[in-house]
Amino acid sequence: MNEIGPLPIVTVSSRLARWLTLQYNQRKQEQGESVWEAPSILSLNAWLKTLWEESWPEQFILSDLQSKQLWESVIKRSRYGGDISLLNLKSAANQAANAYQLIHEYELDAGNASFLDKEETKEFLEWKRAYETRLESLNALDPASLAGAVLRKMERREIPTPDHLTLAGFMETTPQHERMIRVLESNNTQVTLAPPLSGDALSSTRTTAWKDKKEEVVQCARWIRKTHRPGKTIGVVVPELESYRSLIFREFRMELSPASVLPTKDMEPPFNISLGAPLAEEPMIWTALQLICAGHSKIPLATLSILIKSPFLEMGRTHFLESIRLEKLWASKRVPFIYLEDIKESSIAPLLGEWNRFILLADTLLPSQWTSVIFDFLKQQGWPSQLESSFQSRRDFQAYEAWKECLENFSTLDDVSGSLTREQAVHLLGQLVTEKLFQIKTREQPIQIIGLLESSGMQFDHVWVMGCHADCLPSPPAPNPFLPIPIQKQKGIPHSDAGRERAYAMQSIARLASAAPDVIFSYPENDGIHECLISPLLVTIPSAGEQFSISHSSALAGKIQNTLLLDEWQEANTLPWTLKEKELYASQLFPGGTSSIKNQADCPFKAFANHRLKLYSFEILENDYENLERGNLTHKTLELFWKEVKTQQNLKRLQADNLLESAVIRNVRSAQSYYRKIFVRQSLFENIERQRLTQLMMEWMEKELLRTDDFTVLHEELSKELTLAGLQLKLKIDRVDKTVNEQIILIDYKTSKNESTSQKRWFEERLSEPQLPLYSLAMKCDAVAIGIVSKGETSWASTSSPQVFLGSKKYQQEELESWEGILSHWRNGCEQLAQELVDGLLIAQPLRKHNTCRICPHETLCRIKERSNWMSDDEDES
Ligand code: SF4
Incomplete structure (x- = not known):
């Protein structure tokens, strides 16, 4: 074909097969061709499967799922089966399947005496024997045995071999690969191993360090935007792709395809990412799983509230308002669970009744029978919409297709798992859907995000290798527990020991350094848990230096924050009262009373939103x-x-x-x-x-x-009215005491320990704690006090004329000198705040920045975070 080698090509991974196909097609286009035959480029697994299926085989190949189920059932029936928990059973089955695979790939002799040295390996031999007996009775072929079976047929000339075959991306070859090459060559097939990549690009290789993973991913995305040119390819290789995946997906979309983050845009991202997320996490599939996996009719309120409003279900689509009504009703009763059978007086009661009937099904059926029961039940619930064309997005449609695949796979388990109860069936299906990795199918893109293994054999114009810290390159050894460790080390099986991992990491670094003329290795200095150091295998590579950082962001939020890109717009700081408001509040109390003045002190926009726009957030209690x-x-x-x-x-x-x-x-x-x-x-x-x-x-x-002075409580919850700057306010004083010396003390209780510094704020230039000052204007008094009634923190905080003492530290601002001076300061402060409300001052200016905004529901309305200096503003939390 090209630099890789002639067709047909068999690749180490399906990702490489797709990548080579893309390159082949591009080359054809560049050569001016408009129609050409699809190239024969397949992954090794797909190629072996095709050969086997075309050879009229007597055995069928188990799917991975069927194989895992078979291992689980074998282990469950073994002598240790009863002692293994569900979670360990699954992990034991996975490890056993992996050990079986390695036996075949590395042609290990299971009769070797070292298998009898340890209890685990000895037990594995028992499981292996039982597993193979089950395979025989099913007349099935395990996926691990496929290569061996195909090679045997090739040796017997029952499978034709091509004249020529190119093997691409096989950085390491196993004994099984070597045997395959020998068999092909003895059948007169000329085998070409894709040529080793040139190692002369090291001069343009650099390393970079970033504060954390997010910064590393964002900088990589900005570098791609800066570097990318039409016709050029970029590879982002991530050894720990699983832990980076969601971060990369989010940040890359924001930087490389900003409009795709808008809810109305159903756009393909301009990159391919090789690892999907569990299908069970897709909102549409999650909804279906919640319905079918419910264990009983007592449903947690939090789950039920989501389901009845879900756009994926009939209840949410057709009865949305009724669902909101029910949610509010249940929340107001503060019940943590709802019994489905208790819901009667509602238009969604029939749908919930069907759900309850499904939950109570006591049948024992085969997986294929459960498949149709589940399918019908979901259809009854309007999942998905009756019209498949009305899927909310391409993503949902593809998720639904993946779900159907899972159901199909599940229905093939009749022979392996036998009849199941509803609980067993939905557990197994749920497991299957959780294990299935899903990602939306897109065209092959020139920007590829791939794992370390998949990168084998791929060449790009630019490469960025991410997460290259000391704990990852080389990775720590993790030998398979069911194979004797000396054999694993001797055969050089992946993850068998530290030396092998180091050699593999060195080989990978050398390969990646020559995978493009421009290569960057990066690592985060902190991975969210601990500090990270650069991989010791990269220390000799020069650093890219500080100037490498790219500050220009293309994400929508970044564009908004970048004032250079925006028109200048001077917002009005005030919105005067309307005529109607003026008339209304001339004769009526202003809404909110004390809290309107307090909110004005906290942030004028908050007061505007609360008391003039009357915005309240819908809270789930x-x-x-x-x-x-x-x-x-x-x-x-x-x-x-x-x-x-x-x-x-x-x-x-x-x-x-x-x-x-x-x-x-x-x-x-x-x-x-x-x-x-x-x-x-x-x-x-x-x-x-x-x-x-x-x-x-x-x-x-x-x-x-x-308290030293005897007192009498004169009033509890005393209502008062006060007019300030023409604003009529209603106040409620928690308590009024009179001491034995005839002194009046106004008391406000606070139940949060954070209030212990409130009294300092009585003396600030702009009054920020106006509650007790307001009371002092409404009622003549000799002292005001905050009673902090909070566990472990109970105390008094007060200020007063000199002779009042509550057994607490008294606050008095020196320059205010007298009680009269304090009262006068408060009057001025309160009047100023009331006047701001009357003038309609509405600037978003939080008193204590992040602390004030943290408990305010109007952040999306005032858009304080979009201010360019919001993040860099110094905190003022005093
Ligand atoms: S979020 Fe902050 S700035 Fe916005 S209204 Fe609330 S307190 Fe004011």
């Missing part, structure tokens, strides 16, 4: 008490407690009479009764919460007892 509800419960308990106890004298009496704890428990129970309608049938959560709250209250009461 937790099954347990949420922080907000815990806070409410604490407030309610304190309110009820002080309504009953009234004074510190009474509190001391309860303490002296040993009645304090019972009084606390009584009030915790009363407070919980206010929330019982929310937590239907949640007695476990209630009991835990009661214990927690009782302990917290007892801890808090110690702080109340330590």
Whole structure:
């Protein structure tokens, strides 16, 4: 054919076969041809299979799945079978299948005495014997025996051999390969091993180090964009492709095909990636698995909420609004599970009823029979849409095709697995779908992302080898436990020992260094778990230097952040009230009360979104008490407690009479009764919460007892109104105390320990903690105090005229000197914030940057992250 060799070509991997086919076709196009015969380029496995099937064989070849199932059933029936857990059984079957494969590839003698030295290898011989007996009874051929069977037929001249054959990409040859070459040559086939690649490109080989894996992948993508020219090929070789795959897929799409990340675009990425992700992770397939694999009719609320809204099911497509209604209803009841049979009054009840009937099926059927039961059930649920043409995307269509393949494979297991219960059948099918790697089929692209093994035999114009750290190149040895280790070492079986891995890594590096005129080896300095060093085999290769880094991003987010590419647009900082708003708030309270001023202090845009646009996020409630509800419960308990106890004298009496704890428990129970309608049938959560709250209250009461001035609680949850800058606000003061000296203290409870620094903010130039200052404007007082009611952190924080003392550290800003000075500072601060609201100030300016934004739901609306300096802004978390 070309530099590789004449046709037909047999390659070491199917990836190489596709790559050589692409190159062959390109060459034909360059030669001006418009029609040509498809080249005969096949992977070794595909070639052997074709030869076998064309030879009218008496045995059929087991699929990989059938072979693994057979190993599992053999191991399960062995003397150790009962002791092996499900997970270990699977792994034992995989290792046994691998050992069987190696026996054939390296022509190992299973009769060698060293097999009897260890219990594992001895046991494996038993499994092997049983396995071969089952193969014989099925009249089947294991995939590992295929090459041997074909060679035997070739020797007997029952399979014709070509005049010429090129073997491409066989960096290492096994004894079985060597035997194949001997047999072909004795049958007068001229065998050409694809020529070794030239090793003269080392001068353009460089190494680069990046902060972490993400930076490494992003820089590689930008380098591709900068380097790529029409007609040129680029290879990205990743020894640890599995751990890099999703990162590469995401970052490469963002940089190389920015528009493809938009939900409306169904675009092919401009690269091929050789490793797929488990089919079970595709949303459409995940949905089907959730339906068929449910163990019983008690479904976790989180799962059910997703399924009833799923666009892949009839329920979500046709009854979406009803599904939302149900989800809200269930969430408001805080039940962690829903029983399918309990859902009656709903338009989706018939579909859920069908689902329940499927779950309760008690039949024992063969896999082929289960296949049609499962197929029919999913169809009933509208999965996929009745019209296959209405698939949401090409990806879904291909995922569905892959699913059908899995079902077909599953249905071939009748002989191997026999009859199964529903649980066994869906478990096996689920396993199959999880093991199947899926990726969307695309045309062969000039940018290839491949593993180390697959790169064998491939040539490019540019190559980037990623993840070349010391733990990966060379990789640590991992010999097969079912083969004697001395034999593995002697035969040089992959992963058998460190020396072999080092030699293999050196050979791979030399091969990759000559796979293109321009080669880069990179590694991350941190892989997310620990620090990484460059592979010791690469230290002699020169570094590309710091200037190699490419800062220009082509991703959409990068373009938005790059202000050079944008028009200048000065956004208005204010949006004055409309006439309607003015009329409304002239006669009505402004929504939000204290929180509107607090939000304005936190971030004007947040206040605008909350109180003028009235935007609320749709929250899925937790099954347990949420922080907000815990806070409410604490407030309610304190309110009820002080309504009953009234004074510190009474509190001391309860303490002296040993009645304090019972009084606390009584009030915790009363407070919980206010929330019982929310937590239907949640007695476990209630009991835990009661214990927690009782302990917290007892801890808090110690702080109340330590106060030196006797006090009376005048008000709990006192409502007040306040007009500021023309804004009418409603306030609710948690508690008002009067001391024995007739001093009035306004108290606000905080149930989060993060509030312990709140009082410092009373004295900031721009008031950022306006709650108690607002109260002080609504009611004359001598002190304000925050009661921090948080486990292990209970304390008072206060500020006051000099004579009030709560047994806590008092904050007083020196330059404000007097209590009157403090009150005046607060009045000015609160009026300024209220005036900003009235003026319609709405700039996105979070008070404490990331900390403020972290708990704000409006990030996508204000687009703060798209600001060019957002990431580099210094944190101000004080
Ligand atoms: S996310 Fe941050 S900047 Fe945006 S509105 Fe919320 S607090 Fe303001």
